[in-house]
Amino acid sequence: MTQTNLYIDLNVLQTLPPSNVNRDDTGAPKTALYGGVTRSRVSSQSWKRAVRQAFAQDAVNIGTRTKQAAQLLADKLTTLDSSLDQDAVIAKVDAAFKAASIKLKDRETGALLFVSPGQIDKLAQYLLDHDDFDKKEIKKVLKGDQSLDLALFGRMVADNPELNVDGAAQVAHAISTHEIVPEYDYYTALDDLQGDDTTGAAMLGTIDFSSATLYRYANVNMTELRNNLGETDAVQGAVTFIKDFLLSMPTGKQNTFANKTLPSYVMVTLRSDTPVNLVSAFEQPVSSRQGYLPESIQRLEAEYQSTLAFVDQPLLSVVLSREASKVENQVDNLTALLQQVTDGLAKAVQHENIND
Structure with missing residues (x-):
């Protein structure tokens, strides 16, 4: 059977309060230089592990x-x-x-x-x-x-490359849409058995942190996922990945900062030509004293429109947002978004099968 290309793009904006979800070798939050300024960064490896942990919580069959x-x-x-x-x-x-x-x-x-x-x-x-x-x-x-995580993220076997599995998903490093200034918290701890606090601290130290509005991106090659899982499991697997990618969060220092937020903006796009990362929207950093989210949404949707001069019209674009969207197809909740994606994938697969 001849297979045509089918890709899913996931574009997410998510705010993080003071947090340190993904540390570098010094214990500080990871950063990246982009557009000439320092950005907050969360590595793709960190978020993929969070997705695998979410799979386990959802009783999805995962590998070891x-x-x-x-x-x-x-x-x-x-x-x-x-x-x-x-x-x-x-x-x-x-x-x-x-x-x-x-x-x-x-x-x-x-x-x-x-x-x-x-x-x-x-x-x-x-x-x-x-x-x-x-x-x-x-x-x-x-x-x-x-398993779903093996099919999505792939496998490399150095001893025998014939056992390699080409992963169907690509996950970008999340970066802030704006410049960030790394900060640190100075803390002390008292010995409970030493009485009042006039005796001084028994321990002191610092914790690095930052806060940011992150742009998160991932894509899924549905053709590759069908090769790995089969047609029926591929559609369900892709929808499961979307849900758990949106709702998962790396757990670094979470007990310290309680930073478990949810996305503020999600755009899922089905494409038949090529996946498109919209990070160029933030090459010039967003600058604001009244919050970064509204302008980040405007920038992202403007970049989405501008890419249509280079790529085909998507088969489906659906938005879930706390702010009003200029993308026509906007839904009110995650369930509705996942249902539209499921229907869109099923329609695309059915169309391909009829043509074959």
């Missing part, structure tokens, strides 16, 4: 990234056949990893290996059903039954 994949396989073998002794289990596991061209040292892989529960289950069953292991079959098992 670990050096102890051999132990996972051994445990599953023992669960499936309790009559196997330890030596037999180890022999089967070693043979399987050798067939997959993945090196083990001290029962661990040299680097983190991303595996889904389905892959471990099927590989264990294959090892029980066969005495001689076929490399092609091992590869097939380790490429199939992908």
